[in-house]
Amino acid sequence: MKTLLWLQGLTCNGNTQSLLNAENPYIYEIFSKINLLYHPSLSIKNNLNEIVNKILDDEIRLDFLIVEGAITKNKNFCKIGNYSIADVVNKLKNKAEYIIAVGNCAVHGNLPAIYKENKDICGLQFKFEEKKGLLPSDFKTKSGYPVINITGCPIHPAWFTQVLMALYFDRNIPLDKFNRPKEIFMYLPHDGCTRNEYFEWKTEAEEFGHKEGCLFYNLGCRGPMTHAPCNKILWNRISSKTRAGMPCIGCTEFNFPVRENFFNTKKIWEYLKIFP
Ligand code: SF4
Structure with a gap:
């Protein structure tokens, strides 16, 4: 069974709310086909550290790494166990088949990155228009895709489920210059x-x-x-x-x-x- 891990950085949780409203397929249909390893709002167990370690030790494979919210290296600001969100993404980036950034904060930095004093806050591969996100501009996951960006504040649930299902069935997804699926953002x-x-x-x-x-x-x-x-x-x-x-x-x-x-x-x- 393919697996999915959902992480949150600096976020209002709006894209998770969208996910909960998904129809065709509904969220329970998605997660009857894909093993949800962890989601900060949906998981009952608080075992993210354990899951990350198992992925790093190759005990669990990681197909879809989903990131919601802007990225910061500040451990006091947005802490996941003993790590920052940036630490966790950096640890997992070479393990995931696909990384999908959901929402404008995860893609471009958006509101959390807007103030000049928040210098270290950015999106996964972009900071606003520039390719100056956390991950290098030429970064690609194991599947050969860069971070697949689904923009919106918040995203429409169908934009996410369509992309997820297309990748699940190994369909090719052409991307635009901001690495957004053309089929949706054209x-x-x-x-x-x-x-x-x-x-x-x-x-x-x-x-x-x-x-x-x-x-x-x-x-x-x-x-x-x-x-x-x-x-x-x-x-x-x-x-x-x-x-x-x-x-x-x-x-x-x-x-x-x-x-x-x-x-x-x-x-x-x-x-x-x-x-x-
Ligand atoms: S027609 Fe175009 S510009 Fe006018 S309200 Fe609709 S989207 Fe906006």
Whole structure:
């Protein structure tokens, strides 16, 4: 039976919450096919150290190493037994067939990495746009893949389960320049948005939550420049931010949440300061 180990760094647990909401397959279906070695929120036994040691001694094979949350080398800040999250990832990196980073913190560092004083906080292979994460830029796991990145704050459960199942059945997964599966991240929230007609006619919604109008021209929607299939793979199978009248905030991109103006579309004259 293939095995999966889930680690958490600096995280709000949002991607675990997403995992719990997985459907088709449900979480219990996944873990009837894959042996869940340990998950910080789901495991009953607190035996991570023992499992890590058994993996290092080749008593247990490790197929999927899943990392949620940003990485820090600080042992006081995010401690796993006597180690930091960075120590544990470094120990296991050559043992795992696949490493999957789930969520923007594990991929890009995201919120925990935003402050200059948090110099040692990063993603697994990236820090924001640059390949300056914990693992070397040319790092590959035993399977030949780099860290497979599933961005989002949080990720949609189906993005994770689709990738996991594809790898489980030894399917090839083409990746984009941020090592995200192309099959998922080639789409934009703008593709399939129910407000496209309003976008074409430049008719803007008057406020959040309104059914009529696009959210791009004044309200800051990032749907046309964000890579995520939020209007193709719907949330809870029924909705998305833009369907509910909330602009896309670009949470799958490296510059989330560094960007300013989440709910405001800056106009050219504001940049050029032409008008007072
Ligand atoms: S609301 Fe956003 S995603 Fe929808 S049509 Fe307008 S710009 Fe595109």
